[in-house]
Amino acid sequence: MKIKTNNEKIKVLLAMSGGVDSSIAAFLLKKQGYEVIGAFMKNWSDTKDPLTGRCAWRTERKMALKIASQLDIPLITLDFEKQYKKEVINKMFEKYKKGITPNPDIDCNQKIKFPLLLKEAQKRKINLISTGHYARVKKSKNKDKKEIYELLRGKDESKDQSYFLYKITQEELSHCLFPIGEYTKEQIREIAKENNFPNYNKKGTVGICFVGKVNLKKFLQKKIKPKKGKIVDPNGKVIGEHDGIYYYTIGQRLGPRYGFEIDRGDNQTKPSKWYVAKKDIKTNTITAAPENHPLNFRKEIIVKDLHLISEKEKTFQKNPTKIFSRIRHVGELLPSILNYNKKTKQFQIILNESITGVSEGQAVVIYDKDKVIGGGEISFK
Secondary structure, rough: OOEEEEEEEEEEEEEEEOHHHHHHHHHHHOOOOEEEEEEEEOOOOOOOOOOOOHHHHHHHHHHHHHHHHOOOEEEEEEEEEHHHHHHHHEEEEEHHHOOOOHHHHHHHHHHHHHHHHHHHHOOOOOEEEEOOOOEEEEEEEEEOOOOOEEEEEEOOOOOHHHHOOOOHHHHHOOOOOOOOOOOOHHHHHHHHHHHOOOOOOOOOOOOOOOOOOOHHHHHHOOOOOOOOOEEEOOOOOOEEEEEEHHHHOOEEEEEEHHHOOOOOOOOOOOOOOOEEEEOOOOOOOOEEEEEOOOOHHEEEEEEEEEEEEOHHHHHHHOOEEEEEEEEEOOOOOOEEEEEEOOOOOOEEEEEEEEEEEOOOEEEEEEEOEEEEEEEEEEOOO
């Protein structure tokens, strides 16, 4: 992209979190000749900084201000907390109440980060937005010779964040820059260190987007009251009791270390590992199964609310298509078939091999080599 138009630099509104990734994104964009305007998003004020006791967002914003000052760029603060609570956190609680396991990071990108950042940019007559995601954008043409934008995986497989971005739209992608997508995390930290960034060794964010690392069970208990129920083995025999089906997910390990006392019936020296295999929200029952039991494995996934980034649904409705699937962030890329069931009018993913840990409500993202085709919500019916 050309940097100057009528002797004016092209403006970019960049989401800056105070972390090293978005900081180096700002550094790289400025180096490329863009006029960078930093935007700190205040989306959650309930989490406290364990060191200072202050709201964590204030600590993060302070770092973002330091980086902005060092780069000599402005930093604006955008308060989206009301929208974030309504569209991400409240919806997350609703899904957990139904016994499914949502992915709030994906919802955050779809409903808050990209649409609201782009809206703010356009309000300021800025045509481009940017984030510190490990992903890439490629301008291309489809079979009809129409210009499209494709989302590609980040170069660093261990940090690739395309999984969280599968709901991005063509409109958003056409305005997007991902400056660090061609780099590894090590390279980003090295650039930060060489240029004396105070956050060069800052730990990456973990946990729920903008909320941070929390005890999920305690977090859910703020809105969802405990409700005791049975834990049964694959034969239906009661082997224990849980305190709320909502708090547990498919593939979760069970046992004393994980807050459960269950009768596993082990007669061997080394007890077998047991996992949540099924959840029945109507009866409030968890079915547990030992490691390698068939109940823990799944080969077919129904794709609910399929979203395609640069393709059309009819392309995949005609014939089964070979793809790669991913059921978790930086999880293994699984050889699969995307199939459209004309009777049920549902898309299905058939994995080449059965896997464990497939949880209803999570995302399944589909790929063609580096290209992200799209994805949807995992469903079993």
